[in-house]
Amino acid sequence: MTTTLGYTVLSAPSVLEIEEKRSRFICLLSPVQNKADIQPALDCAREQYPAANHYCWAYVIGDANQPMWVAANDDGEPSGTAGRPILNVLQQREVGDILAVVVRYFGGVKLGAGGLVRAYSNVTSQALDAAQLKTVLPMTSLTVIIDYAHENVLRNKLAALGGTLEDVSHAEAVRCKVSVPSQFAAEFCTWLTGQTSGKSIIES
Structure with a gap:
């Protein structure tokens, strides 16, 4: 039995822009499910905002407290000041x-390392403030x-129960992932055992 904790995710893409010493900082927030979603979203950002100095x-990916994957990239900004x-x-x-x-359009005035850290942090924080968020309910997979x-x-x-049925295969018996x-996980297991008179098999 595998249980995932509930966590907060985006409901929809969101965009927010701030200006800092004539530089434009545009934060684009996108929901992603796996690494394959990253490059298309980066390509889209470059298409939407051509000729920017930095992306x-x-x-x-996954629960922010126990993520499956995390990564960051400064894209030419001084190391550690952006991503x-x-x-x-x-x-x-x-x-x-x-x-x-x-996305940053350089305005001609250098911000320094501290200024860059503050600008990238601030625009991301403000974008999250403006975004629509939702909580993913804890689910148990069986x-x-x-x-x-x-x-x-x-x-x-x-x-x-608000559950889902996935990967169903039909052979001598019906095997599926749910x-x-x-x-409701314990209730479901008890119900299924009773419903099938103990003949069902439940694997974690």
């Missing part, structure tokens, strides 16, 4: 499954093996 970014500050804000605000790209006679009642029970809200 700095950071992402958190890492962006990432720090995402993690401090505990937002997961998110990519933040900050592999279930049942006979054909119980497939429909299984589907109905999952729908009633996701159930964690608060």
Whole structure:
């Protein structure tokens, strides 16, 4: 039985811009599910804002407190002044499954290392303030093996609990992966055992 904790994610992409000593800092927040989502989003940022001086970014995939992957990139800014500050804000605000790209148009006035850290941090923080966020509910994943006679009642029970049925295969029996809200996981296992008179197999 695998249980994932609930965490905060973006409801929709969001954009926010600030100006600091004539430089424009534009933060684009995008929901992402895996590493494959990153490059297309970066390419889109470059297409939307051509001729910018820097496209700095950071992402958190998974729960920000226990992420599967994190990364940051300064894209030519002095080391540690852009990507890492962006990432720090995402993690401090505990937002997961998110990519933040900050586009900078240089305004002619150098900000210095401290000024850059503040600017990249501030625009990311303000973008999160303006974004629509939601909480992903804790889910428990199980592999279930049942006979054909119980497939429909299984589907109905999952729908009633707000769960999902995935990767169904039909052979001598029905084998499937299910996701159930964690608060109902024990109830679901007890129900399935009773419904099948103990003939179901539940694997973690």
